[in-house]
Amino acid sequence: MxxxxxxxxxxxxxxxxxxxxxxxxxxxxxxxVLYPLMGTVMVQVAQFLRDHPTRVCLIGTKDLPDEPPLVDRDRFHLDLVDAEERHLLPVVIQPQQPGNIAASLAEVDAAIRRGEYDAAVYIPPGFAEQLEEIRRRLAEGADSQQAALSLKSVPSPSIYFNTASDRSQVASQRVERVLRRWREAIVRENLRKSRVPQVAAEPFQLQLTDVAEVRTRRAAQWSKILPFVLLIWALTGAFxxxxxxxxxxxxxxxxxxxxxxxxxxxxxxWGKLLTTMLFSSSTAVLHLVSLTITMIVFSRQFAAQSHPTMALGMPPVGAVGWLLLALIPASLLFSGLAIALAAFARSTKEGHYYLTPLLLVMLPLMLLPMSPAFSLSLGSSLIPVAGLLVWVRAFIEGHYGEALRYALPVLLVTGGCSWLAVRWAVDQFCNENVLFREGERGGLRxxxxxxxQHRRATPTVAEALFAGVLLLVIRFFAMMFAAAPQQWDDLLRMVTIQQLAMVATPILLMTLILTNNPIYTLGLKLPRPSDLLVAVVLAVTAHPIVLWLGSAVRQMFPMGDELQAQLESVGNMINQAPLVWMLLTMALLPAVCEELAFRGFILSGLRQMGHKWAAIVISAIFFGWMHSVFHQQVVATFVGILIGYLVFQTNSIFPAVTFHAIHNGLALGLSRWESTQIIKQPLWQLLYRTTSDGLLPTTSALVVAVGVIIVCGLYLYQRPGDVLPEAEAVTGT
Amino acid sequence: MVEVEQLGKTYDDWARGPIQALRGVSFHALPGEIFGLLGPNGAGKTTLLRILGTLLRPSSGRARVNGYDVVVEPSQVRHHIGFVSANTAVYDRMTAWETVEYFGRLYGVERSQLRERMELLFRRLKMTDIRDVLGAKMSTGMKQKVSIARALVHDPPVLVFDEATSGLDVLAARALLATVRELRDQGKCIIFSTHVMREAEKLCDRVVILHRGSVLVEGRLNDLMQQFGESDLEELFFRLISDQEPQREADERGKVFAEGVAAG
Known part of the structure; x- marks a missing residue:
């Protein structure tokens, strides 16, 4: 180059x-022009919402107490309403049908739905009476006060509103504020009548003191908005x-x-990529500048009148610098993805169709950091895009120490993703099927x-990807409709049905329909005995590493209490099951079904991409995704990579099934033995230690495991993998 | 100059399954010669020329351009070939001068030489009046001139013209054919693909006729006409293609019958 x-x-x-x-x-x-125009429109809409009067109906006026008054002729009492809302809350007194409250309420209910009223307040019968009774008892003295405690509470007034109408919701909020103030006034009146000073009910006032400096307050305000705006426009601007x-x-x-x-x-x-990056960055920066100026102007004009501290100032210079720095890897990543996708399209129109899936994938990653619970940690820094966003936010807020601590993982993940995106784009440009894709005759027939008619020995890449997605979709719906197991036999039955009906059956059907050589597709070639031996050794030695990895993932992404309780419940059920049934259902059956699917059909299709490791990693990601809990997904993806390499080098599914069955069997067996005397055996103590985070390997076990895996890897590396017969696979001509 | 040996190309098609676009095509084209590549639509001409231009990789066989293998040394091949095709358009948002200059620089021509070369080309191809016209504002003939200038800017020894007169009016087509002849006279090796027989008759020294990816005949025009007793290339072409079609239909019928027998 x-x-x-x-x-x-x-x-x-x-x-x-x-x-x-x-x-x-x-x-x-x-x-x-976008943001000034949007700002103008928003101001107009806000004025409409703020200034529009809302009509409120009041039922049950005869049950209102005299003191304190709720209404004053056709308005709520002035003391109860904010000055600026006084003219916005006209009240219509609804005459109540004598003795028929239900009919009156039904009438009001229908009137709100028709839009005649925006909300209604219903004062139940006996409200004033009960309130007066409480006051009378309180006024009578201490003994009666004791008796007053046994009194029934005052019947609750109700607010009727319609959530399907914005105006009705605004009205209900206004009325709710009025009624809260009225309740406070009633409390004050009660205290007065019982000769208790008000300070007894409200002994102190809260004083809020904001210690944030103006600079840091501004930084915090901007840190929530600017990174998101920057990334979303960098993506759109790239496309x-x-x-x-x-x-x-x-x-x-x-x-x-x-x-x-x-x-x-x-x-x-690279020429096109740099151009796309330039336009992506320029779009993002211009949007950023325009939005910032518009927000400052509008906040000074409007928000500042009521909340002067909320007025936005210029974002700190440092914040702008960090944003621009983060923009480089972000726009490289988005430009790479956009170029790769756009290269696939035959026309501009087709190219625009691909924007939606890209946005759908990226938006959740950009919205995730908006959650207050999402903060910068090792776990969050490893999530593409979201990690970068929350990292930049830490810089803008001035948490430099924290940001620098996670700089390496964020930059490695972002750099790695960008490299993959660029690599994909280059691959697309080297693929003549992509560049010279002619208009194919479409149609289901x-x-x-x-x-x-044109089945091949093994599935195509597209068929393999489709199979992976299909299994995930089936699993999603199965999870939605399956009832949670209560007993071990329920659990084993559920796993059996899932594996046979939702994994094995679709894959075997796809193999029979889409390929003409199930032996090659599913890797049903008999292996060498040494390959099986390596699979056994790998499974046993990988297990301590898997345990350690699981613990590391749990520390990086701590589990919620509810999830932990669910997992414990499932673990208890598994431990109650008879050992043989458990091993057959939860070790052997998944080993056969999942290996046929992921290392059989899917991997044999993906290997036609011509990139060995890409095929292994993608099949492992599908395999990981099939597991329910995120922590299991990460570990399963790692295991999937090991098994994928095993299958790639041996060209047989049987070592994979062996590995998988032993791996699952060990995991199930260890959790059962953990509660027995076996943990006092010297060999056990040499290999495992029990911690608050569960069973973990000892350091010596980990070192030995890594060493043995390297030896097994070297054996597999020199193992001449057979070539699948893709070349002569085409039939039906 | 251009050597093609047993070249094959297979690709997948949804509707028709695997398609053999080229089946063992071989020929040699020499310097100072216009070598005609004739065939009906779908004969494999564009696929063959795209392989010569290193845009596609052959499935089998080999091809060399000016001594460079199209698979092993694609970059060298592109430096020694000028490619003009109905599929190689000019940029809408660049002027004629900018387009030719851009490609000249990509071909590595020095700035001072490039300017001289471009002045010469623009004069020779009568393009001085469209020098500052944007591609979007040009007629089809103007665009074709810019394409030729773009292909000639690095003075390649081999030139490929794929359906280059497609869409041109009579005057523009005649001008293009005259340019091609001039280039031949300068010693260039020219591969000229067309399905218009009159053009080939006027222009080509030797031809190869392709049909469904295979070579039907190859040779000098006069020799071929004598060999088949025809006085007109179009008649010869029509006869050769017509002879092939019944044969192919019979082969297809035989294949279906054989599959039926095999299926019991």
Whole structure:
């Protein structure tokens, strides 16, 4: 790759984009006008909501006490309503049908739904009477006060409103404030009548003192908004240029011109990638600037009148610097993903369709840090995008020590994801099936005929990915509808049904329908005895590492109490089951069914990507995802990678089944033996130690395990894996 | 100059299954010669030329351009070939001058030489009046001139024209054919793909006729006409293709019958 060619492609693409008026509008004009316009609209809407009077109906006025008054003719009493809301709460007194409260309420209920009233307040019969009784007892003295404690409470007034109507909700909030003040006034009146000083009910006032400096308060305010805005616009800003530079060029026929030039594919991708990054960053920065200015202006104009401390000032200079620094890896990641997706599209129109799935994947990662419970930790720093966002937030808020502590994991994860995205983009540009994808004749009939007539020995990559997604979807619905097991036999029955009906059956059907060589697809070739031996040794030695990894994950991402209780309950059920049944159902059966699915069908399809480790990791991620709890998912993904490598090198599913069955069996067996005398045996104590976090391996066991795994890895590495017959796999011609 | 040996290309198609776009195609094209690549639509001409341009990789066989293998040394091949095709358009948002200059720099031509070369090309191809016109504002003929200038800017020894006259009016097509002849006279090796027989008749020294990815005949035009007793290339082409179609239909019928017998 020569930088000169990258620079040439970059310069041309930038010039080309700058000459596109639509692009300029999206990148430059839109951010500058969007927020002021949005602000104006919001002010108008807010004025409408704030100023619009809401009509409230009052039923049961005859049961209102004289003191303190709730209404004053056709309004709530002035003492109970905020000054600015006094003209907004007209009250309509509803005449009550004599002796028929239900009919009156039904009438009001219908009137609110029709929109005639926005809310209604119902004072129940006996309200004033009961209140007066309490006051009378309180006024009579200490003995009566004692008796007053045994009195029934005053019947509760009700507020009727309609959650389907915004106006009704606003009205209910206003009325609720009025009634709370009225209740406080009633308490004050009660105290007065019983000659108890008010200080008895309200002995002190809370004084709130904000110790935050203006600078840090501003930083905290901005830290919640700016990183999110920056990333969302970096993503959106990357997509439109990427679509134009890839799908657009395909459509216009200029991509082939460029591909025929001496520029290497990598140079072309980097040129386009840098252009996309430039526009992504520019869009994000312009949005940031425009939003910041608009928010400052509006906060000074409006919020500051009622809450002067809430007025936004300029964000700290340091915050801007950290944001711009974080923008580089973020826009690289988004640009790589956008270029890879856009390269797949045949036209601009098709390219735009791919924006939605990308947004759907990225949005939860960007919204996650908005939760107050999400803070910077080792666990959160390992989550792509979300980790970066919360890391930048820590910098903006001035928590430098904390931010620097997690700098390495955040940068490694973000850098790793960016590298994968760029690699994917380069792969797309080197794939002639992607670049010269012709318009295929679509239609269900053509597609079905293609699947049936042109079956291959092993599934295609798309079929493997589809199988993975299908298993996840089936599992999701199974979890939604399955009842939680109460007894061990329920649990074993549920696992058996899940494995046979929801894992094995779909995979075997797909194998029979989509491929013509189930032996190769499912890896049913007999292994060498030495391969099986290695599988046994690997499973036994990997177990301490898996235990340690599980503990590390639990420390990084602590479990909630409810989840922990659920897992304990399942663990108890497993321990109550007879050993043989438990091993057959929870060790052997999943080993067979899941290996046929993940290392059989899915891995044999994914290996046609031509990237060994990508195939192993993707199949392992699907395998991990099939587990219910996040902590199990991480550990299962690690185990999936080990088993995937085993299958890749031995070309047989049987070592994988052996590994899986022994691994599950050990996990189940150890939890049962943990409560027996076996833990006092010297061998046990050499290998395991019982801690507050459960069973963990000793350091010596971990060292030995790593050593043995390396030896097994070396054996597998030199093992000449057979080549699957993809080349001669095509039939049906 | 261009050597193609037993070249094959297979790709998957949803509706038709695996397609053999090229089946063992072989030919040699020499310097100072216009080598015609003839065939009906779907014959595999574009696939073959895309392989020569290193845009696609062959499934089997080999091809060399000016001594460089298209699989082993694709970058060298691209430096020694000029590629003009109906699929290689010009940029809408760049002027003729900017487009040619961009590719000249990508080909590694020095700035001073590039300017001289571009002045020469723009004069020779009569493009001086469209020098500052954006691609989007050009007619089809103008765009084709820019494409030719772009392909010639690095003065390659081999030039590929794939359906280059497609969409051109008579005047523009004649001008293009005259340019191709001039280039031949300068000693370039030219591969000229077309399905218009009149063009091939006027232009080509030797031709190869492709049909469904296979070579039907190859040779000098006069020799081929003598060999098949035809005086017109179009008639010869039509006869060769017509001879193949019944044969192919018979083969297909035989295959279906054999599959039926095998299935019992």
């Amino acid at each position: 020569t930088l000169r060619n990258v620079g040439l492609v970059f310069a041309r693409e930038v010039r080309d984009q700058l000459r596109d008026r639509r692009m300029l509008f999206t990148v430059v004009v839109l951010p500058l 439109y240029p990427a679509v134009d530079l890839c799908a657009g060029e395909k459509e216009r026929g200029t991509l082939e011109t460029l591909l025929a030039s001496p520029a290497e594919r990598t140079e072309i991708v 053509v597609w079905t005929r293609h699947l049936m």
